[in-house]
Amino acid sequence: MRKDIKVRKVTAIEDIYSVQKLEKRIWGMEPIPVHQTITAVKNGGLIVGAFLENRLIGYSYSFAGYSKGEVYLCSHMLAVDEEFQMMGIGKLLKEEQLRLAREMGYRLIVWTFDPLESRNAYLNTAKLYGVCYDYIVNCYGSMDDGLNKGLPTDRFQVAWWIDSPRVLEKWQPDLTYSRPFQIHLSEDSHPVVLLLETNDWLEAEAIEVPVPKQIQLLKKENPQLAYEWRMETRNIFQQLCNEGFALVDVCRTEEPVQYYRFCKRSIIPLQNERSLSNEN
Template sequence: MSVEPEVVHEAVRLADAAAGAAGVSVRSAEPGDLAAVIGLFERTWGVGRSPDRSMLLALDFAGNTVLIATAAGKPVGATLGFLGWIDGIHLHSHMSAVVPWQRSSGVGYALKLFQRSLCLQHGITDMRWTFDPLIRRNAHFNLIKLGAEVVRFLPDFYGRLDDVITGSDRSDRFEMRWRMDSPRALRALAGTPQPQWAVSERLPLDVDFERLRADDPAAAARLRDQSRRLFDAALSRGLRPELNANNDYLFTTDAADRLPDA
């Protein structure tokens, strides 16, 4: 499908602005960048947790999004995405890594917006990925900053990972869908406040789950159990997760594209 030229132009402008605000340059990786991309992924998930060079080279050669962000010529972030066709053609954004000293500085946002601009240039309007719903900053980034929406709850999606981030915790995930030219996404990218959602259920998320998992694994396991029961029950009843101003989950039957309150 084609995307209106003005939408593509604005996507490129937003991606350039995000990179400028983060102080980085974002581009498609070249073969000589792949060792750095692997290093960024392994720094985040652990040695051996990155696709190897030949796989990255093949994905890149086929035109998938293997992206790198640099600051002062040094690699500080990388993203990997590839095309899928379940429930329609889309880009599955699989991995994104940023060096620890650049996290929360806008590098991840710049990578995502560059990835979005590439997709729209090629007529792809749908991007999807999974994330751990208990990681509060990622929930905010996905739902509020990007305007993506939750479409499925996937309990223990990857099985036991034993990586640097997850350890032995269960790999529960939300599947996200980012309709990149939708009114919801455009409002989020413009910084427009969300509606006041009609609420059927709530889940307070007022903890740093990663710290809790490290400091009190038993408490983390209880929260995982509680959230799993709530997510499974709420989504099976047709409720959608959103976030309120405190970044707590609320569950609603409101349409994802509902206009903000006047």
């Protein structure tokens, strides 16, 4: 990590305009109007920016949420300039978001991510100690930007209980993980998951589920196979969530897949936890 990169809260209008410009460049679609983000920041929301001198190179944007008597922070967007990716800036933005959110009185932060983006899953669970127990089918409908085009926008929702032992003590379960799903390679050397005929695998106390290591490359080179991964993992993840499992970790390998680790949600030390769905 470069020491000249600074992470701080964003409130100045000129910096918020910089966020809008970076958003448009990264996502390739019309950005959120500045009048909306300014209003959100003034009413319980939060923007955190990563700066190299005066240049904005990354940001997170969140706004206040409320459901079933629970107030929480809805972290809607995190992005890092392509030139500065893979440098740990995303983790720095989330850590500062956590610190500021705690000062504001929040105890829960939620956001979504594409279940097939294993790098995001690793950050959210293995680095930040969030958990995922809500799977949302086609959350945002059809999207035509570079990252989302071509697949239904299914999402895992991350619940980040920032004052829980899971986060404060960096808790991970000490369990033996079952790996019931087998992988073989397609003719173009992409991974293919072999589905199981029965649901006996749901009886394990902890389960590993494979996902492609490079979903964007797979979408480009074999879009039909990418779609099959979406539909097959949708079925698996929905069954896991319905049976009380939660995603807590990612096992990284040298294989063409990574393995998502699930354990029973009931054993995870989460304080004042309430189930939230479809919030962002």
